[in-house]
Amino acid sequence: MIKEKNLRRFTENIFLSIGCPKKDAKLAADVxxxxxxxxxxxxxxxxxxxxxxxFDHGRLNPNPEIKIIHETPSTAVIDGDKGLxxxxxxxxxxxxxxxxxxxxxxxxxxxxxxxFGIAGYHSMLALPHDMIGWAMTNAAxxxxxxxxxxxxxxxxxxxxxxxxGNQPPFVADFASTAVAYGKMEILQRKGLSAPIGWVQDANxxxxxxANAVKNGGGLxxxxxxxxxxxxxxxxxxAIVDIFSGVLSGANxxxxxxxxxxxxxHGVAAExxxxxxxxxxxxxxxxxxxxxxxxxxxxxxxxxRFRNAKHIENQPVLIPGxxxxxxxxxxxxxxxxxxxxxxxxxxxxxxxxxxxx
Amino acid sequence: MIKEKNLRRFTENIFLSIGCPKKDAKLAADVxxxxxxxxxxxxxxxxxxxxxxxFDHGRLNPNPEIKIIHETPSTAVIDGDKGLxxxxxxxxxxxxxxxxxxxxxxxxxxxxxxxFGIAGYHSMLALPHDMIGWAMTNAAxxxxxxxxxxxxxxxxxxxxxxxxGNQPPFVADFASTAVAYGKMEILQRKGLSAPIGWVQDANxxxxxxANAVKNGGGLxxxxxxxxxxxxxxxxxxAIVDIFSGVLSGANxxxxxxxxxxxxxHGVAAExxxxxxxxxxxxxxxxxxxxxxxxxxxxxxxxxRFRNAKHIENQPVLIPGxxxxxxxxxxxxxxxxxxxxxxxxxxxxxxxxxxxx
Numbered sequence: 264m265i266k267e268k269n270l271r272r273f274t275e276n277i278f279l280s281i282g283c284p285k286k287d288a289k290l291a292a293d294v295x296x297x298x299x300x301x302x303x304x305x306x307x308x309x310x311x312x313x314x315x316x317x318f319d320h321g322r323l324n325p326n327p328e329i330k331i332i333h334e335t336p337s338t339a340v341i342d343g344d345k346g347l348x349x350x351x352x353x354x355x356x357x358x359x360x361x362x363x364x365x366x367x368x369x370x371x372x373x374x375x376x377x378x379f380g381i382a383g384y385h386s387m388l389a390l391p392h393d394m395i396g397w398a399m400t401n402a403a404x405x406x407x408x409x410x411x412x413x414x415x416x417x418x419x420x421x422x423x424x425x426x427x428g429n430q431p432p433f434v435a436d437f438a439s440t441a442v443a444y445g446k447m448e449i450l451q452r453k454g455l456s457a458p459i460g461w462v463q464d465a466n467x468x469x470x471x472x473a474n475a476v477k478n479g480g481g482l483x484x485x486x487x488x489x490x491x492x493x494x495x496x497x498x499x500x501a502i503v504d505i506f507s508g509v510l511s512g513a514n515x516x517x518x519x520x521x522x523x524x525x526x527x528h529g530v531a532a533e534x535x536x537x538x539x540x541x542x543x544x545x546x547x548x549x550x551x552x553x554x555x556x557x558x559x560x561x562x563x564x565x566x567r568f569r570n571a572k573h574i575e576n577q578p579v580l581i582p583g584x585x586x587x588x589x590x591x592x593x594x595x596x597x598x599x600x601x602x603x604x605x606x607x608x609x610x611x612x613x614x615x616x617x618x619x
Numbered sequence: 620m621i622k623e624k625n626l627r628r629f630t631e632n633i634f635l636s637i638g639c640p641k642k643d644a645k646l647a648a649d650v651x652x653x654x655x656x657x658x659x660x661x662x663x664x665x666x667x668x669x670x671x672x673x674f675d676h677g678r679l680n681p682n683p684e685i686k687i688i689h690e691t692p693s694t695a696v697i698d699g700d701k702g703l704x705x706x707x708x709x710x711x712x713x714x715x716x717x718x719x720x721x722x723x724x725x726x727x728x729x730x731x732x733x734x735f736g737i738a739g740y741h742s743m744l745a746l747p748h749d750m751i752g753w754a755m756t757n758a759a760x761x762x763x764x765x766x767x768x769x770x771x772x773x774x775x776x777x778x779x780x781x782x783x784g785n786q787p788p789f790v791a792d793f794a795s796t797a798v799a800y801g802k803m804e805i806l807q808r809k810g811l812s813a814p815i816g817w818v819q820d821a822n823x824x825x826x827x828x829a830n831a832v833k834n835g836g837g838l839x840x841x842x843x844x845x846x847x848x849x850x851x852x853x854x855x856x857a858i859v860d861i862f863s864g865v866l867s868g869a870n871x872x873x874x875x876x877x878x879x880x881x882x883x884h885g886v887a888a889e890x891x892x893x894x895x896x897x898x899x900x901x902x903x904x905x906x907x908x909x910x911x912x913x914x915x916x917x918x919x920x921x922x923r924f925r926n927a928k929h930i931e932n933q934p935v936l937i938p939g940x941x942x943x944x945x946x947x948x949x950x951x952x953x954x955x956x957x958x959x960x961x962x963x964x965x966x967x968x969x970x971x972x973x974x975x
Contacts, residue, residue, distance in 0.1 A: 333908065334906075335722060335906040336693070336721075337692070337722045337724045337906070338724055338906035339907075340908065365692075366692040366693045367693040367726075368691075368694055368724060370723075370724055370906075408924065408927060408935050409935070409936070410933045410934065410935050410936065411927045411928065411935045412929060412930055413928035415924060423854075423858050425861055433861065435857065437848070438851070439851075440848070458847070460843075461847070466930075467929075485851050485852065486797065486842065486843075487842075487843070487847055490814055490816075491797050491798075491814070491816045491817070491847075492796070492797045492798065494793070494936070494938075495794070496841065497938075498793055498938045499777075501789070501791065501924075501938065502779050504920075505789065505920065509781075509916045509920055510907045510913065511907065512908055512912070515916070515920055516923055517923065535916065535919060536916070546694060546726060547694070548866070550689075550691040551694055551696050551867065552696065552866065552867075552868055556868070557865065557866065560865045560868070564861065564865055564872055568764065571767045571769045572767065572768050573766050573767050573768060573769075573823075574766055574767075574768055574822075574823040578766065579764050579767045579771075580766065582853075
C-alpha cells in the first residue's frame with residue numbers, strides 16, 4: 264500500500280527524467296494515478312515502465328508540439344507529434360471544450376499519439392464545464408471480429424461522462440470486449456482458467472485457456488459469440504477504430520502499433536497512418552436544455568435507476584459508482600501495488616535516481 | 620411474397636388515410652419498406668398496424684408541426700409534436716446535416732416523438748452528403764440493467780453510417796441488448812425456447828423461457844451477465860437513453876411510452892417528459908480530412924476486414940453487408956410477409972378502403 268501523494272510525486276519525477284516538461288509530467292502522472300485510485304490498476308502506474316520503454320525505443324516524444332492540423336467550427340484533427348497520449352488527449356479535450364463553448368459541441372480526432380491511459384479521465388474533463396464528455400481510442404489488435412480467427416481490433420474503449428445536479432455524475436467507461444485484457448493477465452499470473460465467452464483459440468473455438476490470446480487466439484467482442492450478439496461488440500469496436508484512426512489519419516485495425524511490453528516494442532513494417540488514434544468530444548448541456556432543467560432530469564434518472572428492484576444483496580449500480588467509491592477509499596488508505604509493479608517502479612527509480 | 624412497389628403504395632395509402640400529408644406518407648412508407656427490404660422485418664410494415672393504433676388512441680399527430688425549440692450552431696432540440704418518428708427523425712437528420720455543412724457537425728436531440736423505425740435508415744441519410752451519420756432512440760422498457768429484476772431500458776439501438784470510396788458504406792445498426800425483442804416473438808410463435816443469455820426470469824435467474832419478458836422477466840443487456848460484461852451493454856443502453864430522453868426533455872428509462880400493441884396502447888400515468896426521444900447526428904468527413912483521403916482509408920479498412928482470416932465457410936462481414944445483400948435480392952424478388960402481418964394489412968385495407 265502506497266500513499267497517493269508519494270506515488271504521484273514518484274511518477275511525475277520519472278516523466279521529468281525522460282524529458283517531459285513539468286506541466287506535462289504533472290498531467291501524465293495525474294492520469295495514471297487517477298486510474299490507480301479508481302481501481303483500473305492495469306492502466307495506472309503499472310504502465311509507467313511501458314511509457315519509458317516507448318521513449319527508449321524512439322516511439323515517444325517527451326516534449327511534443329501538439330497542434331491542430333485541420334478544423335471547422337465544431338471539428339478538428341490534432342497531430343499529437345508522438346507525444347504521450349496522457350498529455351495529447353487532455354489537450355484535444357481542451358480544444359473540444361473550447362469549440363463547445365462557442366458552437367455547442369466540439370469533436371476532435373487525434374493522430375500520431377500513444378496510449379492515453381483510462382478513457383474516463385478524459386471524458387470527465389468536460390464535467391466542470393457542464394458538458395457531456397466523450398473519449399474513445401483505438402489500440403493494438405487483440406480482438407477477433409465475429410467469424411474471424413485473426414486479431415483485428417484493440418479493446419477500443421468508450422467513455423461518456425454526463426453531469427448531474429445533486430447526484431454525482433454518470434461516468435461510463437468500458438472496453439468493447441467481453442473483458443479487458445488486464446483480467447486475462449491476472450488469470451495468467453495466478454495460473455487460473457478463463458470463463459468460456461472471454462476468448463477463443465487459434466481455430467476460432469471457445470476456450471478457457473487464459474493464454475489463448477498469446478497462442479494465436481483472441482479476445483472476444485462484447486457479446487461473446489454470434490448468437491449472443493458478438494457482431495454488436497465488433498460493430499462498436501469498429502466504430503471506435505474508425506472515429507479514432509480513419510478520421511484522424513492514424514493507424515487503424517490490425518496496424519495500430521502495440522504498447523511497449525518487455526517482449527515487444529516495435530511497430531509493424533507497414534503502417535497506414537501515424538501512431539495511435541483517439542476521438543474526443545464535448546457537448547454543452549445547455550446547447551440542448553437549460554442547465555438546471557437537464558440536471559434535475561439527470562438526478563431523476565440516476566435516483567430511479569439506483570432504486571430499481573434488484574437481486575438479493577446487490578443493488579443496481581450507476582456507471583461510475585464503483586470507481587468513485589474506490590477512489591474515496593484509496594485516497595484515504597493508499598493504493599495497493601502488486602509485487603511485479605513495485606519491482607518495475609523500483610527499477611525505474613534506480614535507473615533515474617528517483618527515490619521510490 | 621409481395622412486390623416492393625405494391626407494398627410501398629399500400630403503405631403510403633394507409634398513412635394518407637389517417638391524415639398524413641402526401642410527403643410524410645411517402646417518407647414514412649419509405650422507412651418501413653426499407654426495413655422490410657433490409658431484412659429487419661420486425662420494424663417494417665409489420666408495424667404499420669401499430670402506428671394506426673397510436674393514431675386511434677390519440678397518441679399520434681398525423682400532421683405535426685415539427686420545430687426547433689432550442690439551438691446553438693452545432694446542436695438543437697426538436698419537438699416532434701407527437702408526429703410519426705418515421706417523419707420526425709428524418710426532419711431532425713436534415714437539421715443535423717445543415718448544421719454540419721456550416722459548422723462541421725450537427726447533433727439533434729428530439730422530444731415528443733414516436734417509434735422511428737430502423738435506426739440505420741436515418742443514419743444513412745448522411746451518406747450522400749459525405750458525412751458520417753448517427754441515429755439512436757430510446758424505447759419502452761424491456762431490458763433489465765445488470766443486477767436489476769425490473770425492466771428499466773428499451774432495446775435502445777445505435778446506428779452509425781460511414782461513407783467509403785469504391786466500397787459500399789459501413790452501416791452498423793444494433794440494439795444494446797443480446798438480441799432484439801423481435802427474435803423472442805419469433806420463438807414465441809414457434810413455441811421454441813431461447814438460448815441462455817438472452818433473457819432472465821422474474822427473479823433474475825437465467826432462463827430459456829421465450830415468454831420470460833412477458834412474465835416479469837426481462838431482456839438482458841449486450842454481454843448477458845456481469846461476468847461477460849452486461850454492465851457494458853447496460854451502460855450503452857443508458858447512454859442512448861440519456862442522449863435521446865434526458866437531453867431532449869422526452870421521457871426516459873422506465874417512463875418511455877410503449878408502442879401500441881393489440882394488448883396495450885396507453886401511457887403510464889406518470890410522465891417525466893414528452894413522448895419518445897431520439898438523438899441524431901451528422902459529421903462532415905472533410906471536417907476532419909480531405910474527402911478522397913478519408914474514403915481511400917475507409918476502403919482500406921473495409922477490404923482488410925473483409926479479407927481477415929476466418930473460420931471455415933464464413934468470411935468476416937462488414938456491418939451493413941448482410942442487409943445490403945438482402946435488399947438487392949428483395950428488390951428483385953419481392954418481400955416475404957408472414958400470415959399474421961398479411962392478416963393485419965388486409966384488415967387495414969378493408970378498414971380504409973385501400974386495396975392490398
